[in-house]
Amino acid sequence: MRTVTVVGASLAGLYAARELRAQGFDGRLVVVGDEPHRPYDRPPLSKDFLTGRVDEDRLALTDAEDDTALGAEWLLGTGARALDPRERAVVLADGRTLPTDGVVIATGASARRLPGTAPTGVHTLRTLDDARALRAGLTRGARRVVVIGGGFVGAETAASCVALGHRVTVVEAAPLPLLPALGPALAAVCAALHRRGGAELITGTGVAALRGTPAVTGVELSDGRVLDADVVVVGIGAVPNTAWLAGSTLALRDGVLCDDGCVTALPQVVAVGDVARVGGVRSEHWTSATEQPRTAVANLLAGRTTRSARSLPYFWSDQYGSRIQFAGRRRDGDTVRITEGGLVDGAPGPDGLLALCERDGRTTAVLSVDRPRPFTRTRRALDRQEKEKESEIEIEKGSGSGDAARDGLRHPAGR
Structure with a gap:
């Protein structure tokens, strides 16, 4: 693999580029972005940037040190128009063709x-x-x-x-x-x-x-x-940016369909971030964009799925001076129990609150409003619980009870 193209100069795309170098890829690295900007931090856009507390220079996610470490070619201001698997190339909107051995799809989503x-x-x-x-x-x-x-x-x-x-x-x-x-x-x-x-x-x-x-x-x-x-x-949601992949033979259904390791149905193509439907789930959160690339790149360089990227869902939001944090897999029918703090007229009181979602005597998810320390403890416990469950599943797969197909995707030969 001499050339890898990261399509999407996004947070997930940047993390994928960093992982490629960190995991030993020393070939040509190209990053394609339809915006003219280098990767920037999006969460502050609706908060500190909008209110004027943060200027644009503080949104930048790269600096001169990054440029030296990555040694990447940045093709900004022109997005990808097509993926040509037969020619193993990415076709740009301006007509240029980029031959490539591996592709990381990180094109994110657009506002609905x-x-x-x-x-x-x-x-x-x-x-x-x-x-x-x-x-x-x-x-x-x-x-x-x-x-x-x-x-x-x-x-x-x-x-x-x-x-x-x-x-x-x-x-x-x-x-x-x-x-x-x-x-x-x-x-x-x-x-x-x-x-x-x-x-x-x-x-x-x-x-x-x-x-x-x-x-x-x-x-x-x-x-x-x-x-x-x-x-x-x-603010009515987002649509994954997959139009450029029409005709590529990739499976597209509200995102790029991948297995649990971010691997698509095409050899040497992985997807990460908002555009990726990993193991049946598409997650538009900062943590997914930063965690998935490590697994995706490892699998891309290995030529097969060796790791899983599925992790405990987690998100946070800052609203009206309060920080909301949520982690876990809540399902309809779970009971909710407030264990710390409380409500005043339906809103969190001055001490915030910590609420647990529970099912069959086990905690499935946790919501915190301004209670970061107990939230972190509970999240870690849920994460351990998740890893234990994943280990059990891997053992079952090893015994022959697993199914290699995910959402109708079959791994190509060698995956």
Whole structure:
């Protein structure tokens, strides 16, 4: 393997490039990125960057030392148009063809948009350019801001806009924000944070239309109400960037389908980060983007799946001055028990809270609001529990009871 191309100058792409060098690859390393920027830290975009506490130079994830260590060729400002497995090449949007022996797919995801043409003043928040535009739109005095979507990006953006002195309304189509991830009891806690923080929260109704030409003036809800708005932020999820892989024979279903080791159905192609569906799960979190590359690169260099990248799900979010942390695998029907702190009018009290999800006498997940130390202890215990379970599964596979197929994928010969 003389050349490896990392497609996506993202957090996951950067970590993959670092792992290639750390694991002994000394050949040609090419990093392709559709944005003109070197890899940067995205979590601050909806928080410290939006409020002006952090400038762009502090978002950078690489420096001169990185450049020396990586010895990579950076092809920025032009994305990939196709993957040609027959010719073993990546085709760029500008028509250039990059012959390559190995490929790491790290193209991430793009913000999901509302259908139709949006008026000016309507923003998404996924990239640095998105954040620049939104920050500029929020500097023109007190504004009426409507945030569509109560997920992590929407909630963090709403909290930042409140901190900047704007009047904020969050619209969530589900009965509660973050309901699929947290379940009703814990989602209600996060809903209360909005109200306590100073934002109005409207749930159980969607958006029918955006009003205003050329600039947005309001948001019409599906129940007939109209919310006045000077700025609208659409935070309704993300779509994995897989269009460039059409025709490549890779299995695509809400991401690039991989086995438990980030290995795709094509030899010498792995996927990491937001674009990768690893072992049936696609995780859009910082920890996945930084942990998966180690396993993916090891398997790429080995030419077969030797390691698993499945780990305990973990995410955090900063909202209204509180840090929310969650780890584990909650399922519908789990019971919820608050073990530390408590609630005041539905929101975490001054001491925060620690809540456990439990099933059959075992802890399955943990939610913390401003209780970092007990959360860390519980997370470590859950992680040990997860590793023990994985070991049991590997033993069963070794005895012949495992199935090599994942989501309909069969490993190619030699995998």
